[in-house]
Amino acid sequence: MGFGTSGSLLIIFTGLFIAMGTLYTTTANVGEEMNDADETQQERFVSAQQTDVNVTVAEWNATTSNLTVAVTNTGETALSVEHTDVVVDGNYVAVEDFERAEVDGRATDVWRPGERLVLEDADTVDSIVSTPNRVKVVTEAAVADIAEVTVR
Amino acid sequence: MASVSISHMILFIASMVIAASVAGVFTSSVNDLSNAIADQGLEVSDSVRTDVEIISDNGTGACVYNCSGNGNLTLLVKNTGTKQLPARADLIDVLVNNQYKSPSEVTVTVLGEEDTWQPNAVVRMEISEPGLGSGDHRAKVILNGDEEVFEFRIP
Numbered sequence: 001m002g003f004g005t006s007g008s009l010l011i012i013f014t015g016l017f018i019a020m021g022t023l024y025t026t027t028a029n030v031g032e033e034m035n036d037a038d039e040t041q042q043e044r045f046v047s048a049q050q051t052d053v054n055v056t057v058a059e060w061n062a063t064t065s066n067l068t069v070a071v072t073n074t075g076e077t078a079l080s081v082e083h084t085d086v087v088v089d090g091n092y093v094a095v096e097d098f099e100r101a102e103v104d105g106r107a108t109d110v111w112r113p114g115e116r117l118v119l120e121d122a123d124t125v126d127s128i129v130s131t132p133n134r135v136k137v138v139t140e141a142a143v144a145d146i147a148e149v150t151v152r
Numbered sequence: 153m154a155s156v157s158i159s160h161m162i163l164f165i166a167s168m169v170i171a172a173s174v175a176g177v178f179t180s181s182v183n184d185l186s187n188a189i190a191d192q193g194l195e196v197s198d199s200v201r202t203d204v205e206i207i208s209d210n211g212t213g214a215c216v217y218n219c220s221g222n223g224n225l226t227l228l229v230k231n232t233g234t235k236q237l238p239a240r241a242d243l244i245d246v247l248v249n250n251q252y253k254s255p256s257e258v259t260v261t262v263l264g265e266e267d268t269w270q271p272n273a274v275v276r277m278e279i280s281e282p283g284l285g286s287g288d289h290r291a292k293v294i295l296n297g298d299e300e301v302f303e304f305r306i307p
């Protein structure tokens with residue numbers, strides 16, 4: 001009986017050890033994944049809180065059918081030009097569709113606080129609307145500013 | 153003497169079999185539990201990483217409804233989370249004025265240079281809603297547990 005008891009206990013303890021190992025690995029991985037997701041979410045919230053933009057110019061040239069939009073980064077965080085979106089009268093216009101996209105005169109993707117992004121479109125907006133009324137500029141954190149278009 | 157040894161052996165084998173069964177059942181139950189925890193954890197993590205914003209302009213002069221004259225509500229939805237999302241109508245729930253829209257009534261198109269709905273990419277949702285009268289209306293988009301409401305007025 002002595003061997004039987006010891007052998008049984010050994011088998012049960014081995015089973016317990018394997019099971020606990022599996023459980024620990026899973027909970028540790030899941031915990032890490034959830035912590036990571038939570039941290040990313042916090043960073044997104046902070047980034048959104050620190051983001052602010054101001055559309056200073058939204059001008060439509062009736063002669064050339066060009067739309068010029070100037071936006072200043074009035075927040076505290078650097079933004080990406082590539083991840084900025086423009087909505088003209090409810091129609092989406094990607095930054096890539098603008099012939100000119102310059103930050104303080106430079107064709108760069110990094111749009112730092114205080115800098116001015118100038119977007120100039122020659123044909124995309126013209127093909128969607130005859131005379132645009134409103135321009136909405138949306139940043140990567142979805143913080144946006146809207147301006148009425150002035151016709152020149 | 154021999155009968156004692158045989159009975160000991162039988163008892164020994166029986167105890168081994170019982171111990172192995174107990175350990176087996178326990179290990180398999182804990183495995184199932186681990187899989188459930190992993191699935192649930194990934195689901196929660198996906199839900200936390202998912203964030204969308206409706207960036208359509210609902211101001212005066214901007215068009216959101218019947219823009220092309222086909223009775224469609226047009227919503228621009230930006231992926232502001234950190235996870236690639238499925239740009240599929242059957243995985244996005246849409247409600248217009250508290251009425252569920254079936255996937256066949258919704259068309260989702262990824263805009264810009266992206267092919268998939270990556271973080272920061274925008275999709276256009278065309279929701280078939282013919283006959284929407286003038287007045288205030290409300291659309292709701294639900295994806296991975298993230299809900300966004302868009303209110304607009306038809307003049």
